[in-house]
Amino acid sequence: MMKSPKKVIRLSDLRSFRMKLPEPVGLVPTMGFLHEGHLSLVRQARKECASVVVSIFVNPTQFGPAEDLSKYPRDLERDLQLMSSAGVDLVWTPTMEEMYPAGYQTWVSLEELMKPLEGSMRPGHFRGVATVVSKLFNCVQPQKAYFGQKDAQQAAVIRRMSADLNFPIEVVICPIVREADGLAMSSRNIYLDARERQAALVLNRSLNAARSAYEKGERNASVLRKLVTDLINAEPLARLQYVSCADNETLMELVSLTGKTLLSMAVFLGKTRLIDNLVLG
DSSP, X not given: OOOOOEEEOSHHHHHHHHTTSOSSEXXXXXXXXXXXXXXXXXXXXXXXXXXXXXXXXXXXXXXXXXXXXXXXOOOHHHHHHHHHHHTOSEEEOOOHHHHSOTTOOOOOOOTTTTSSTHHHHSTTHHHHHHHHHHHHHHHHOOSEEEEETTSHHHHHHHHHHHHHTTOSOXXXXXXXXXXXXXXXXXXXXXXXXXXXXXXXXXXXXXXHHHHHHHHTTOOBHHHHHHHHHHHHHTSTTEEEEEEEEEETTTOOBOSBOOSOEEEEEEEEETTEEEEEEEEEO
């Protein structure tokens, strides 16, 4: 039976307990409503680190004006039970006032990586992400931090930010965790009705078709984008927002695939916006 993790709210308590944790310390930042994708990050941290800290904070600064922060799913009691069974040592659930005190005006922004893809669709999103993650890094001071590949641009932004700001932290990106039928796990999947849930399988299906074409020798980025676009558009319930075939580090769109390439997309199923991706090469 795993012991229950220590739960703290105040930053002063976090720092006090953090000093007592055996090192190395692994941090798994989350916005709660945990699923198997989050637990896979915790398990990886548990394998590689002497102590594991999980933060749960629904960060308001990464939500746009049209994105309803109040409707983001939350279930802290269930999250804490999952953390207990996963062997987490410390859970930090900071308050809004602690993270963004009155008069707050300091932001972390990346010149180029925030502009394309999700950045162009959700202005301000990555400024909020980079700022809150830098604060979490500073407060917890882990040796390693764990993020999922499903949020591929977020992973690229955090890798770059961590390197640029000289954080002494290894950023570990873990594979996408999928349901048995291939749908990428996401807290937003609960918003899909039965028909939309079935239609959502077109995301992974289109990525697999592109992977198959790549493995057969296709290197023209336009051909791969069109292949994915056509398959998504053939699903009546799906509304494609974008398909990208870009360099995995710079996120610049490619003409021809030579090195590591990120194939990614955003698709609406009804009112629910889903993202998915794969790395080629």
